[in-house]
Amino acid sequence: MRCLVTGAAGFIGSSLSERLIALGHDVVGVDRFSDYYPRSYKENNLVRLRDESKFSLVVQDLSECAMEPLLDGVEVVFHQAAQAGVRASWGQSFEAYLRDNVMSTQRLLEAVRRSSSVRKVVYASSSSVYGEAHELPMTEASSTQPYSPYGVTKLAAEHLAELYRHNFGLATASLRYFTVYGPRQRPDMAFHKFIEATLDGAAINVFGDGEQTRDFTFIADIVEANIAAAAEGVLGVFNIGGGSRVTLREVLGTLAEVAGPVKQNRLEREAGDVLDTWADVSAAQKAWSYAPKVPLREGLAAQVAWHRERRAKLAR
Numbered sequence: 001m002r003c004l005v006t007g008a009a010g011f012i013g014s015s016l017s018e019r020l021i022a023l024g025h026d027v028v029g030v031d032r033f034s035d036y037y038p039r040s041y042k043e044n045n046l047v048r049l050r051d052e053s054k055f056s057l058v059v060q061d062l063s064e065c066a067m068e069p070l071l072d073g074v075e076v077v078f079h080q081a082a083q084a085g086v087r088a089s090w091g092q093s094f095e096a097y098l099r100d101n102v103m104s105t106q107r108l109l110e111a112v113r114r115s116s117s118v119r120k121v122v123y124a125s126s127s128s129v130y131g132e133a134h135e136l137p138m139t140e141a142s143s144t145q146p147y148s149p150y151g152v153t154k155l156a157a158e159h160l161a162e163l164y165r166h167n168f169g170l171a172t173a174s175l176r177y178f179t180v181y182g183p184r185q186r187p188d189m190a191f192h193k194f195i196e197a198t199l200d201g202a203a204i205n206v207f208g209d210g211e212q213t214r215d216f217t218f219i220a221d222i223v224e225a226n227i228a229a230a231a232e233g234v235l236g237v238f239n240i241g242g243g244s245r246v247t248l249r250e251v252l253g254t255l256a257e258v259a260g261p262v263k264q265n266r267l268e269r270e271a272g273d274v275l276d277t278w279a280d281v282s283a284a285q286k287a288w289s290y291a292p293k294v295p296l297r298e299g300l301a302a303q304v305a306w307h308r309e310r311r312a313k314l315a316r
Contacts (some may be wrong), residue, residue, distance in 0.1 A: 002026045002117075004074045006108070007081030009136060010176075011184045012124065012222060014045035016078055020222045026054045030070055032061040036084065037187050044310075045184050054257045062104035067111030069103075071219065075134045076230045077121045079108060082154070086128060086272045102160070103151035109164045116204060126235070127178040127215070127277050136245070137215075137280040140176075140237050147265055158237065160259065165235065173229040175222075178241040178279045182219030182299055182304035190247035191300070194255055194262075195307045203263040212247040212269075213276045214263075217242035218294035218302075230289040241279025242299075243292040251296070255295040258301045263311035 003020055007013040008029025017027045033039050049055045058070060062081060071077070083089075083100035099229070105123070112118045128151035129144045146152045164170040181191045197204045218241060225240045256262045284290035294302075 001075050002028070002073045004028045004030065004070055004077045006077070006079050009042035009046050010080060011045070012180060012185050012219065013078075013080040014049060014183075015043075015184060015219050016080065017049055019227065021049070021052050021054045023227070027132060028058065028070060028074065029044075030054050030058045030060050031081070031173070033059060034083065036050050036088075041184075043188060043234050049281055057063065063099045064152045067107060069112075071111055071115045071118055072307045073117055074115070075117060075119050077108070077118055077123060077309065078124075078226055079105065079302045080124045082124065082157075084129050084150070084186065086148045086222060087270055088188075089148055089153075090124045090271065097153045100151075100186050102156045105157040106160055109160055109170065111222060111281035113164060113168050113170055119232070120173070120230050122226055123158065125158045125174045125176045126151065126154040126175050127239070127241075127279065129158060129176060130274075130277070131278045132274050135276070137277060137278040138239065139280040140283055142263055147274050150272070152284070171235060173231070173234050174237045175225055175229055176237065176279070177222060178215040178217050179240065179278055180217050180219060182303050184219070185235060186301060191303060192307075194252070194306055195259060198255060198259045198262050199307060199311065200313060201263075204252070205265050205267055206248065206252075207267050208248075208269040210252070211267075212249050212273070213245045213275050213278065214251075215241040215243075215245055215279045216251070216296055216299070217292060220271040220294055221292040225284065225290055228255075228262045228290065231281075231288060234287050238284040238287065238290075239279040239281050240284060240290070241281050241292065242294075243281070244296065244298070245276070245278040246296060251300075254297050254300055254305075257296065259304045
C-alpha cells in the first residue's frame with residue numbers, strides 16, 4: 001500500500017512513517033519544516049527514514065502546494081500535519097493556526113475528493129476540541145467547546161473531514177488524541193520540558209496546583225490506532241487515550257522514580273489550559289478492538305531513555 005503522511009518529520013508523523021514501512025508499505029512524507037521549534041529535532045526524526053527505499057520526502061507547504069502530485073497512487077492519507085501548541089495560539093499567531101490547521105486540511109480534502117486512488121483519510125484531531133470537561137470521561141458525544149484558539153482550529157478541521165464524509169462519501173476517520181508522549185516528543189511539550197529540567201537538576205515550571213489531570217497516551221498506541229483506523233468501515237470520530245486519568249502530581253512522582261529528584265516552581269495556571277481530560281475509548285474498542293498497551297511508568301521510562309541517549313550524542 002502507498003501512503004501519504006503529512007507532517008512526516010514530526011513527533012507522530014515520523015514514528016507512524018517508520019511503522020508503516022516496517023509493515024511493508026510505501027510512504028510519501030510531506031513536511032514544510034516550520035520554525036515552531038528547531039529544525040534539528042525534525043532532521044533527527046528522519047535519520048532512519050532517509051535510509052529507507054520505501055520512503056520519500058517532499059518539502060512542501062500544504063497551504064499552497066499542488067496537491068495532486070502528492071496523492072499520485074496513494075491509497076491512504078494520514079493527515080498529521082498541523083500548527084501545534086495551545087499556549088502559542090493566541091493573538092497574531094492565530095493566522096498561522098488558521099492557515100495550517102484549517103485551510104490546509106480543506107485543500108487536502110478537496111484534492112482527495114478528486115483523487116481516483118485514495119480510499120481513506122485518517123485525520124489527527126485532538127482532545128483540545130472538548131475544552132473544559134463538563135462530564136468525565138469524555139465521549140465522542142460530549143460537548144465540544146474548545147478552550148484555546150488551537151482547539152478551535154482542530155475542531156474546525158475535524159468538522160471539515162466529517163462534512164466531506166457526509167456530503168461526498170469520502171471515507172474519513174478523525175482520531176482525538178489525548179496528551180501524546182514518548183520518544184521524539186516536541187520540545188515545547190510538558191514531558192519534554194520536565195525531563196530535560198530534571199536531568200539538568202533544574203526546577204520544573206508547574207502551572208496550577210498539580211491536581212489537574214490528563215489522559216496520557218504513549219506514541220506507540222497512537223501509531224497503532226492510526227493504522228487500525230485506516231481499515232475499511234472505520235468511519236467517524238474516535239477518542240484515542242492512554243487508558244487512565246493521572247494527576248500532574250502523580251506524574252512528577254513517577255518521573256522522580258525513573259529520572260531522579262524533581263524540583264518545582266509553582267506558577268499560575270495559564271490561559272487555554274484545561275483542568276481535566278479523560279478519554280472514553282469504547283467507540284474505538286468497538287470499531288477495531290482498540291486497547292492502549294503502554295502504561296505511564298513504562299512509557300515515561302522509555303522517553304527518559306530517549307532523552308538520555310539524545311543528550312549523550314550531543315555531548316560527543
